[in-house]
Amino acid sequence: MNKQSKIYVAGHxxxxxxxxxxxxxxxxxxxxxxxxxxxxxxEDFNATNAFFxxxxxxxxxLAAAKVGGIVANNTYRADFIHSNLQIQNNVIHSAYxxxxxxxxxxxxxxxxxxxxxxxxxxxxxxxxxxxxxxxPYAIAxxxxxxxxxxxxxxxxxxxISVMPTNLYGPNDNFDLEKSHVLPALxxxxxxxxxxxxxxxxxxxxxxxxxxWPSVLQQYGISTEGVTIWxxxxxYREFLYSEDMADACVFVMEHVDFSDLAQDRTEVxxxxxxxxTGKDLTISELAHLIRDIVGFNGELIFDSTKPDGxxxxxxxxxxxxxxxxxxxxxxxxxxxxxxxxxxxx
Numbered sequence: 464m465n466k467q468s469k470i471y472v473a474g475h476x477x478x479x480x481x482x483x484x485x486x487x488x489x490x491x492x493x494x495x496x497x498x499x500x501x502x503x504x505x506e507d508f509n510a511t512n513a514f515f516x517x518x519x520x521x522x523x524x525l526a527a528a529k530v531g532g533i534v535a536n537n538t539y540r541a542d543f544i545h546s547n548l549q550i551q552n553n554v555i556h557s558a559y560x561x562x563x564x565x566x567x568x569x570x571x572x573x574x575x576x577x578x579x580x581x582x583x584x585x586x587x588x589x590x591x592x593x594x595x596x597x598x599p600y601a602i603a604x605x606x607x608x609x610x611x612x613x614x615x616x617x618x619x620x621x622x623i624s625v626m627p628t629n630l631y632g633p634n635d636n637f638d639l640e641k642s643h644v645l646p647a648l649x650x651x652x653x654x655x656x657x658x659x660x661x662x663x664x665x666x667x668x669x670x671x672x673x674x675w676p677s678v679l680q681q682y683g684i685s686t687e688g689v690t691i692w693x694x695x696x697x698y699r700e701f702l703y704s705e706d707m708a709d710a711c712v713f714v715m716e717h718v719d720f721s722d723l724a725q726d727r728t729e730v731x732x733x734x735x736x737x738x739t740g741k742d743l744t745i746s747e748l749a750h751l752i753r754d755i756v757g758f759n760g761e762l763i764f765d766s767t768k769p770d771g772x773x774x775x776x777x778x779x780x781x782x783x784x785x786x787x788x789x790x791x792x793x794x795x796x797x798x799x800x801x802x803x804x805x806x807x
Contacts, residue, residue: 467494468522469496471520473525474528478634483708486711512557516561519561523558525551532644532647533597535640536596555610570624629702632703637804639678644699654670663675686760689760691762695744698744700777738776750762
């Protein structure tokens with residue numbers, strides 16, 4: 464890529480896409496474009512193909528996706544597999560039809576088996592069953608990375624897939640039902656802190672409803688403490704979104720599919736994990752967030768709710784060998800995102 468190359472970031476307003484846009488700008492790229500859903504519905508092939516025909520992007524970063532936490536994944540199973548397959552198929556095929564020089568597809572660490580050996584290496588893909596609650600989303604992401612490999616092998620494209628671990632950062636989703644665990648815990652602890660301080664106006668302003676008492680009850684926030692789904696024992700790895708974005712730009716600048724496919728009789732598992740190589744339990748995460756938010760109430764773990772995958776630590780040796788490592792430690796990142804939430 465050169466600094467004037469036209470780069471299309473699909474999903475540029477979300478947590479992942481907005482971080483990538485900021486990183487591209489930081490690295491001096493001057494011709495980054497995006498379209499929000501009101502301008503371009505990526506689930507519509509004709510609209511997507513027409514966009515590529517009109518704009519002719521040279522490079523594409525596919526960060527657009529329907530995403531959510533364990534509740535959303537398990538509840539909206541059909542929506543998650545259908546929407547993600549549609550988006551991926553349309554963007555990847557349009558990129559092929561219009562001669563895009565390089566495409567970067569962003570997947571997720573949930574592609575790996577439920578009981579995957581830890582840390583999870585790229586070659587563990589499809590070696591045993593997936594975790595049930597996010598199986599439809601995971602299958603969609605596996606299809607995306609396999610589609611990239613297939614187009615490279617059949618058509619000679621340069622489509623690369625990266626699999627980030629759990630992400631958090633500016634523009635994260637803090638919805639109490641549909642968000643991932645880290646932003647959900649930040650918001651729940653913040654609301655519980657306000658409740659203990661009897662700052663009812665601030666609670667109503669945050670939740671944007673006069674019926675806030677029923678919302679707090681629904682999501683396990685009370686004067687006694689905060690209720691958290693599961694036992695708190697599963698391990699999770701978290702990466703600050705700005706670090707993830709820098710890794711994506713690094714891969715776009717320095718890595719081609721030919722680098723990942725060389726010396727192989729069967730060209731599979733060419734994707735690259737992006738993470739920190741460190742994890743902690745959900746209980747440890749909750750206590751860390753409680754300390755940073757300044758909430759002094761009880762943490763109540765509801766063991767009747769699902770835990771999800773027991774452990775999801777990525778093996779990041781492939782990316783480290785290519786020359787990239789993360790920079791932001793978890794406690795610093797949580798403080799940054801809590802400050803962002805308060806100022807949003």
